[in-house]
Amino acid sequence: MTTKAQIIDALNELRLLMTLEEGSPQAFRVRAYDNAIQGLESTTADVSAMTDTELVALKGVGKSTAAKIRELIDTGSIKKLDGLREKYPPEFVNLTRIPGLGPKTLLMLRDALSINNLDDLKEALAAEKLRDLPGLGQKSEEKIATAIERLGLHGKDTRTPIVDALPLARAIVTELLELPEVGKVDYCGSLRRFREDIGDIDILVSSTKPAPVMDYFVAMAQVAEVIGHGDTKSSVVTQRGIQVDLRVVKPGEYGAALLYFTGSKTHNIHLRQLALDREWTLNEYALAEAETDEVVAAKTEKDIYAALGLPFIPPTMREDTGEVERAGGDGLPKLVELKDIKGDLHYHTDLSGDGRAPLEAMVEAASARGYSYLAITDHGEDLTINGATRRQMLAQRKKIAKLQESYPKMLLLHGCELNIGRDGSVDYDLEFQLGFDYTVASVHSLFDLDQNVQTERVIQAMANPAVSAIGHLSGRYIGRRPGIQLDLNAVMEAAAATGTLIEINGALQRLDATPEAIRIGIEHGVTFVIDTDSHHTNELGRMEYGVLNAQRGWVERSMVANTWPTARFLKFVAKKRS
Ligand code: DGT
Ligand code: CA
Ligand code: CA
Numbered sequence: 001m002t003t004k005a006q007i008i009d010a011l012n013e014l015r016l017l018m019t020l021e022e023g024s025p026q027a028f029r030v031r032a033y034d035n036a037i038q039g040l041e042s043t044t045a046d047v048s049a050m051t052d053t054e055l056v057a058l059k060g061v062g063k064s065t066a067a068k069i070r071e072l073i074d075t076g077s078i079k080k081l082d083g084l085r086e087k088y089p090p091e092f093v094n095l096t097r098i099p100g101l102g103p104k105t106l107l108m109l110r111d112a113l114s115i116n117n118l119d120d121l122k123e124a125l126a127a128e129k130l131r132d133l134p135g136l137g138q139k140s141e142e143k144i145a146t147a148i149e150r151l152g153l154h155g156k157d158t159r160t161p162i163v164d165a166l167p168l169a170r171a172i173v174t175e176l177l178e179l180p181e182v183g184k185v186d187y188c189g190s191l192r193r194f195r196e197d198i199g200d201i202d203i204l205v206s207s208t209k210p211a212p213v214m215d216y217f218v219a220m221a222q223v224a225e226v227i228g229h230g231d232t233k234s235s236v237v238t239q240r241g242i243q244v245d246l247r248v249v250k251p252g253e254y255g256a257a258l259l260y261f262t263g264s265k266t267h268n269i270h271l272r273q274l275a276l277d278r279e280w281t282l283n284e285y286a287l288a289e290a291e292t293d294e295v296v297a298a299k300t301e302k303d304i305y306a307a308l309g310l311p312f313i314p315p316t317m318r319e320d321t322g323e324v325e326r327a328g329g330d331g332l333p334k335l336v337e338l339k340d341i342k343g344d345l346h347y348h349t350d351l352s353g354d355g356r357a358p359l360e361a362m363v364e365a366a367s368a369r370g371y372s373y374l375a376i377t378d379h380g381e382d383l384t385i386n387g388a389t390r391r392q393m394l395a396q397r398k399k400i401a402k403l404q405e406s407y408p409k410m411l412l413l414h415g416c417e418l419n420i421g422r423d424g425s426v427d428y429d430l431e432f433q434l435g436f437d438y439t440v441a442s443v444h445s446l447f448d449l450d451q452n453v454q455t456e457r458v459i460q461a462m463a464n465p466a467v468s469a470i471g472h473l474s475g476r477y478i479g480r481r482p483g484i485q486l487d488l489n490a491v492m493e494a495a496a497a498t499g500t501l502i503e504i505n506g507a508l509q510r511l512d513a514t515p516e517a518i519r520i521g522i523e524h525g526v527t528f529v530i531d532t533d534s535h536h537t538n539e540l541g542r543m544e545y546g547v548l549n550a551q552r553g554w555v556e557r558s559m560v561a562n563t564w565p566t567a568r569f570l571k572f573v574a575k576k577r578s
């Protein structure tokens with residue numbers, strides 16, 4: 001059975017590899033895959049049972065893409081994709097993440113200097129070989145070297161951004177759950193802790209018949225290479241070069257195994273110390289008496305924590321940065337949870353050049369989540385190609401007022417995503433800015449300025465009474481674009497002093513502010529807002545990711561403005577403006 005997720009996965013890979021093949025993300029064939037992916041994402045029909053004709057009838061799906069989808073469903077693979085994978089192995093494709101290395105440049109490097117992976121590239125940089133190639137110079141060499149360093153890319157242990165790992169892990173979990181031999185399935189490791197990048201994916205299964213589960217796992221469509229195939233433990237590498245480890249354990253040991261394989265290693269070591277203090281042992285099978293091996297607890301994580309005298313510690317906190325002490329002392333902070341969220345305050349419609357759904361559909365999607373309030377924040381006019389003029393904004397305000405009549409339970413705010421200029425000024429003028437009910441101001445340009453310039457820039461924006469929140473604080477794309485450099489203490493101090501909200505953006509490629517920045521914000525008494533930055537009705541689920549990232553920063557419910565009732569939230573926004 002080919003699932004919709006697998007089809008989208010294959011099209012995504014085709015899109016990526018065709019970008020290399022065609023030399024540009026704007027190429028016709030690349031955009032054709034883009035459109036097809038969007039079409040598939042927005043249909044609720046069972047794609048895997050469709051004929052060619054039915055597929056072509058879907059919005060955005062052309063004839064040639066439809067044929068490839070059928071090929072995947074019928075044969076389990078796509079010849080074109082297999083060919084591209086040969087031509088562009090994962091370690092070469094990974095180089096596309098480095099800013100300054102477009103497809104054309106990469107192919108030139110491969111032709112001229114035989115650069116096939118990160119090590120080759122580093123060697124060529126060290127030998128100053130890039131500067132002699134057309135279009136490159138000493139400056140490009142420096143830029144590329146800095147990017148490699150700031151992204152923390154090293155040799156073969158390149159980490160995978162969560163945006164690439166999470167959908168893959170979820171697809172594998174869903175597939176394994178279908179097997180009759182399988183009881184529980186979870187992804188664990190750094191992914192369950194919701195780290196921004198992942199070394200490998202660890203999957204845990206409970207079963208009394210591990211052999212068929214192992215056989216199924218190593219033969220899955222995503223698998224490119226089997227590294228190990230044992231009785232209860234297997235490892236594979238996927239077509240995209242991501243390692244996946246599978247462990248099968250007995251149902252009675254599931255909690256102990258889940259705890260162990262979720263880590264972090266240092267959290268586990270800390271727990272093991274607590275066990276030793278009680279003359280117990282703790283390993284992947286059980287918490288047990290050291291003398292007799294008699295099991296104290298093993299079935300669930302909660303049982304094990306309880307036996308150690310601790311409340312359940314959420315996976316997002318398990319980094320041994322003080323959570324075990326807090327759990328055993330004053331108690332854990334009351335972390336924000338998805339169910340606490342009452343609204344979304346960074347939200348686009350197709351009035352933004354990159355928005356992909358009309359106002360009515362976006363509002364309906366928010367209403368379906370039961371929100372009490374919603375701020376529509378299309379891009380301000382300074383964002384070239386993407387922004388809205390004053391006239392367009394005023395027209396939208398009228399439409400929103402009209403639409404409000406149909407949504408008595410959800411307050412619609414007319415907002416704007418303002419662009420922070422070099423000097424901290426933002427779009428329009430103050431009077432027009434204050435005409436919005438709420439605004440989020442974000443950095444969308446000039447990512448390479450010095451730290452003191454960037455810090456001043458953001459602080460200036462926060463001094464503006466019309467700026468309610470700062471969007472995606474660092475502007476990073478995880479593993480792809482380093483964020484702007486900021487003096488976080490100064491920024492957070494100013495945020496607290498001016499009553500400016502700091503956004504925690506739930507887009508998986510961003511997860512911005514970072515947990516490190518968030519914890520500094522908490523020290524200064526900052527109030528946060530968790531947003532999805534949705535550009536389509538299928539992106540509202542990002543709220544969960546924003547919440548998990550907030551938890552990694554130990555954010556409590558009371559610190560998040562969009563968990564508050566409407567009146568309290570509005571009062572906070574009004575206070576800064578007065
Ligand atoms: P990663 O894959 O580098 O992003 O990080 P993790 O945390 O997923 O680490 P991984 O895949 O090496 O191992 C998964 C979990 O297994 C890890 O979080 C904790 C547990 N684990 C692995 N090796 C050890 C160990 O030597 N001691 C202990 N206590 N736990 C371990
Ligand atoms: Ca791992
Ligand atoms: Ca692992």
Ligand code: ZN
Nearest residue numbers: 346348417533
């Ligand atoms: Zn936005």
